[in-house]
Amino acid sequence: MRGAPESATAAIARRVLILSCVDGLGPTGVDTHIRAAVRILEEAGREVEIVHPHGVRTPELLLIKVAQRIAGKLATKETRTRLARLAYARALRVKLRRRLRAASGRPVTIYAQDSISSATAGQQRQGAATRVVTVVHFNRSEAEELAVKGLTQVGGPLYRSAQAWERRSMVAADRILFVSDFMRHEVLGRYGPDVAARSSMLGLWPEDEIAPSSREEAQRDLIAIGTLEPRKNQRFLLEVLSACVEHGYRYTLTLIGDGPDRAALEAEAETLGIADLIDFRGRVNGAQDEIGRHRALIHAALLENMPLTLIETLAHGRPVFCFALGGMPEIVRDGVEGMFLSPDDAAASADKVIALLENRELLTGMERAARTRFEAHFSKAVAAAVLLSELDGPRSTGMTISDIKLV
CATH class of the missing domain: 3.40.50.2000 (Glycogen Phosphorylase B;)
Structure with a gap:
């Protein structure tokens, strides 16, 4: 009945x-x-x-x-x-x-x-x-x-x-x-x-299932994804990269995204003498697929709610450099899945980038921790x-x- x-x-x-x-x-x-x-x-x-x-x-x-x-x-x-x-x-x-x-x-x-x-x-x-x-x-x-x-x-x-x-x-x-x-x-x-x-x-x-990326897939050093605009603060990334060069480390950076700041950023890269290290890719469909081809993601936005790009990076098993601002500390823990940079100090931030990328053991540990955190807190299930x-x-x-x- x-x-x-x-x-x-x-x-x-x-x-x-x-x-x-x-x-x-x-x-x-x-x-x-x-x-x-x-x-x-x-x-x-x-x-x-x-x-x-x-x-x-x-x-x-x-x-x-x-x-x-x-x-x-x-x-x-x-x-x-x-x-x-x-x-x-x-x-x-x-x-x-x-x-x-x-x-x-x-x-x-x-x-x-x-x-x-x-x-x-x-x-x-x-x-x-x-x-x-x-x-x-x-x-x-x-x-x-x-x-x-x-x-x-x-x-x-x-x-x-x-x-x-x-x-x-x-x-x-x-x-x-x-x-x-x-x-x-x-x-x-x-x-x-x-x-x-x-x-x-x-x-x-993430929108799609993401398998962890192997270390062998990483062909470049750093990647940043986002509209090229003041709020995303990509100019700071150029300053960090320049500071790394001053210490003798010529790391590559891929910038994915387009926007009103592109011409100014390209000019700044030339002025700093690092234009050969930066790949301005523009807008890329399926940008998250590019994360695994890099050793780490670096994110300089001054305010974010819960940036999905950081979560996608954890899914790939890659560490994150970002600021301890907005909702970002809820995704990444300093010294565990990545490192917090200093918003007002490019030189100090460069020191942290070098410390991680030049320490294979530390990098391996953060790669594992990143994927573990993703599966525990940010998976589709x-x-x-x-x-x-x-x-x-x-x-x-x-x-x-x-x-x-x-x-």
């Missing part, structure tokens, strides 16, 4: 909508996380769809696009960015509304990847049948990230708008997932016990259990933020 059907608040949602301002096809950490999450969910038998703002056509969006074209010639970069974010929000609202109507009251989980997506999900949710789970990818805040990129100033219109979206996203979510304790501490400091009660930790994991548990939790209590105007 069949039992009574599960209630909307108890049933596991077989359908998961991954809501995001990016489409999951790009090279960013968010894109990579989306693809990795899709794989886990599909393997668990879930019906998954990535819902992004691209390709939507409505009269409202056409008006916004006209405004964007006009702004492209007359307005500031800040105004253009704010219009683009507004267009994303409206397009997500249209797409999500259609998907939820098609669900006809059946349980749906929305897995939001950014503040705009999370706030939009909260506005469009359909009562107890919808569960909204958001993951925090940003560093400190989306507003601060926009300021660091030069798109706004602290306290500017776009900055305040991003702060408002973040607040609404925190209200909207049934569960809030943090990929680093660093960011959990940052966000809880702003929003307090209400967010703490709805939060959990979710470790990141470890992350899958947490992700499925959070997405399959109780449906929403029906809280909405429809009374808040999203601009």
Whole structure:
């Protein structure tokens, strides 16, 4: 005899909508996380769809696009960015509304990847049948990230708008997932016990299975992966390499990624006399495959939430040089899987690079420790259990933020 059907608040949602301002096809950490999450969910038998703002056509969006074209010639970069974010929000609202109507009251989980997506999900949710789970990818805040990129100033219109979206996203979510304790501490400091009660930790994991690389595969010394921009701080890497040369060690460095700083970095390499040691590879598909062809990864970003590149390096069984900033100390332990560099002292950092690369026994020990830490803390199996548990939790209590105007 069949039992009574599960209630909307108890049933596991077989359908998961991954809501995001990016489409999951790009090279960013968010894109990579989306693809990795899709794989886990599909393997668990879930019906998954990535819902992004691209390709939507409505009269409202056409008006916004006209405004964007006009702004492209007359307005500031800040105004253009704010219009683009507004267009994303409206397009997500249209797409999500259609998907939820098609669900006809059946349980749906929305897995939001950014503040705009999370706030939009909260506005469009359909009562107890919808569960909204958001993951925090940003560093400190989306507003601060926009300021660091030069798109706004602290306290500017776009900055305040991003702060408002973040607040609404925190209200909207049934569960809030943090990929680093660093960011959990940052966000809880702003929003307090209400967010703490709805939060959990979710470790990141590589998109593809990564086998440990052998020592024989290492053809070059150091590799760095990331957009060539001020926040990633590749200029510091050139200074470290130059300091190594002064001590008689000519280590090679592969820079994977492109961006606004490339020309300046190439010129700086020439000035320092190390241009022959650096390979500017540009953007590379499947960049993590290159890690095993190097002896170690060196990462000079001044602030990171939970950089996936460091986790991929552990998977390859390669040590990491990085700063003890942001969420990076949660991945790498100083003297165990890598070494912490000094952000303000390239010479002292060079000493650490030399100490590791010239000590075969130490390097071998860190290679083994790196792979061991990956398997224990960052493997797909470890992350899958947490992700499925959070997405399959109780449906929403029906809280909405429809009374808040999203601009």
